[in-house]
Amino acid sequence: MFMAFVHDIQNEKAMISIDFLTGIGVLLIAFLFASYTIHSVMTPYTGYSKELYPVADRAATLLVKDEGYWTDGNDFGTEWNTVWDENQTYVRKIGLIKSDGNHTIDSRKLNVFMEKHDSDVSSDVFWWEYPTSSTDSAELENVSRALGLEGYYFYIQIRPVNESLINVSEANTAAIDAVGEQSDVVAVTRLATTEHTTFGQFNGADLFGHASPTKILFVIEPEDFDLITNGITFTISNWLFEDTNESDFQWIRIGNVIDADYDLKDKDKLKDEDYTVFRNGVDVSDSVPFQFNKTDTIKFIIPVSTLDDSLPDRYTSGNAIYLQLNVDSKVEIKDDGQTQFSSTKKSIKYPMKITLWTW
Amino acid sequence: MRALHKDSSGQAIPIDYILIFSMSVLFFGIMTMSFSSVVDNSTQQAIYTELKDVGNQVSFGITSAYLSIPVQGQSVSVIDIPKEVANNAYFIEVSEDNPFKHGQKALRIKSGYRDVTVYVPLSSVDELVYVNGSASSASGKIKITSNLTGIYLTQG
Numbered sequence: 001m002f003m004a005f006v007h008d009i010q011n012e013k014a015m016i017s018i019d020f021l022t023g024i025g026v027l028l029i030a031f032l033f034a035s036y037t038i039h040s041v042m043t044p045y046t047g048y049s050k051e052l053y054p055v056a057d058r059a060a061t062l063l064v065k066d067e068g069y070w071t072d073g074n075d076f077g078t079e080w081n082t083v084w085d086e087n088q089t090y091v092r093k094i095g096l097i098k099s100d101g102n103h104t105i106d107s108r109k110l111n112v113f114m115e116k117h118d119s120d121v122s123s124d125v126f127w128w129e130y131p132t133s134s135t136d137s138a139e140l141e142n143v144s145r146a147l148g149l150e151g152y153y154f155y156i157q158i159r160p161v162n163e164s165l166i167n168v169s170e171a172n173t174a175a176i177d178a179v180g181e182q183s184d185v186v187a188v189t190r191l192a193t194t195e196h197t198t199f200g201q202f203n204g205a206d207l208f209g210h211a212s213p214t215k216i217l218f219v220i221e222p223e224d225f226d227l228i229t230n231g232i233t234f235t236i237s238n239w240l241f242e243d244t245n246e247s248d249f250q251w252i253r254i255g256n257v258i259d260a261d262y263d264l265k266d267k268d269k270l271k272d273e274d275y276t277v278f279r280n281g282v283d284v285s286d287s288v289p290f291q292f293n294k295t296d297t298i299k300f301i302i303p304v305s306t307l308d309d310s311l312p313d314r315y316t317s318g319n320a321i322y323l324q325l326n327v328d329s330k331v332e333i334k335d336d337g338q339t340q341f342s343s344t345k346k347s348i349k350y351p352m353k354i355t356l357w358t359w
Numbered sequence: 360m361r362a363l364h365k366d367s368s369g370q371a372i373p374i375d376y377i378l379i380f381s382m383s384v385l386f387f388g389i390m391t392m393s394f395s396s397v398v399d400n401s402t403q404q405a406i407y408t409e410l411k412d413v414g415n416q417v418s419f420g421i422t423s424a425y426l427s428i429p430v431q432g433q434s435v436s437v438i439d440i441p442k443e444v445a446n447n448a449y450f451i452e453v454s455e456d457n458p459f460k461h462g463q464k465a466l467r468i469k470s471g472y473r474d475v476t477v478y479v480p481l482s483s484v485d486e487l488v489y490v491n492g493s494a495s496s497a498s499g500k501i502k503i504t505s506n507l508t509g510i511y512l513t514q515g
């Protein structure tokens with residue numbers, strides 16, 4: 001028995017149980033395959049989009065239901081759009097609702113950080129997007145933080161519910177370009193009514209200033225400064241002339257202090273290259289002083305760079321901005337005084353669709 | 360191969376047993392370790408996902424509470440949450456320790472299972488109103504109280 005055992009040990013032929021080895025091998029491969037498959041089945045639960053949706057949903061809800069909030073440590077308020085240009089870090093939360101309790105979206109808050117696109121159909125309807133390819137990265141960081149979307153990529157587009165009012169293919173292309181081909185992306189849509197405010201269209205019969213010689217005076221109060229974020233644009237039409245059909249435009253002054261005669265100082269006069277002026281849509285900036293008649297529409301554009309040079313502390317001084325136009329005495333004004341820029345405010349309400357993509 | 364298969368003359372039975380036994384131990388060992396590793400990862404992932412869901416549910420409750428803060432008195436809402444996730448209780452608190460943004464608060468949900476901890480952002484609501492509080496999952500409910508001074512999480 002022992003000898004047979006020793007003999008068997010010394011015999012090196014066919015020492016492997018091939019069938020068992022094959023079985024083990026097949027089982028091992030099958031098990032590894034099963035393990036991998038089970039793990040793959042579990043993988044969808046790790047989907048990023050599952051946690052994206054609640055985040056986007058909360059951000060969109062606050063965007064269209066909250067007024068937002070700003071503070072500099074001492075003062076605070078919900079009109080964060082008024083301090084955006086001064087210091088974006090003051091804005092703690094971006095909310096688009098007006099503070100008047102009517103639950104409408106304030107277009108002034110939209111215009112502060114979103115890019116506005118004109119409609120092909122109506123001059124009073126727009127669509128907005130943010131961010132765009134030209135958005136400053138520091139600003140984007142502040143907007144992300146104030147939207148509660150820090151650490152996420154996002155794109156917001158706001159368009160009228162009645163899409164026929166805008167160039168919808170342009171808006172669609174902008175969204176496709178911005179969002180691109182993302183594997184995990186969620187889109188949350190909210191409906192709201194926007195109240196769009198415009199101002200700066202004056203009737204010649206409603207002008208005040210210095211009566212003799214005629215100098216028209218406009219005033220923009222600090223609460224309206226967010227409407228001039230991109231510079232001051234205004235038009236005057238339906239001029240009133242005295243016994244004539246022609247007058248001259250000579251110069252513009254801009255400042256934040258007027259005297260008792262509703263006059264600005266001569267040092268406040270802008271150079272010709274500091275602003276652009278159009279007569280009936282034609283740029284006549286190089287022809288100042290120029291003649292115009294009472295049926296002409298004169299449009300002035302004072303860029304923000306000019307405001308920065310002339311009134312660099314306009315956001316902190318608490319003073320109003322005054323604009324004085326020197327025209328020929330043939331132009332009639334209503335009385336001595338100042339023409340309120342806010343008197344031309346016009347509000348248009350229409351339903352909007354706010355879509356927030358997050359990835 | 361055919362020769363080896365048919366040739367049984369050199370097969371030592373004890374060696375065969377030892378080989379079979381060793382290979383079986385090795386095989387089942389690998390199998391057990393692999394399987395428990397897969398199960399463990401999946402359990403952690405399931406807990407993570409469930410806790411994220413719970414956190415988002417509570418965070419939305421806080422957002423809703425903020426949007427409906429009464430001018431006078433207080434508003435109380437109770438949210439049902441699971442008592443356990445993967446057989447483990449968990450703890451929810453409003454934490455300053457926010458991996459998303461230093462200086463802002465986030466919800467921290469911590470499971471008893473291997474210290475799985477999940478953070479859910481408060482969507483900057485804490486910039487608008489004071490938010491604080493904590494609760495465990497023991498009762499399956501979280502109470503959210505809101506008034507003009509802030510929003511508070513307590514045991515439901």
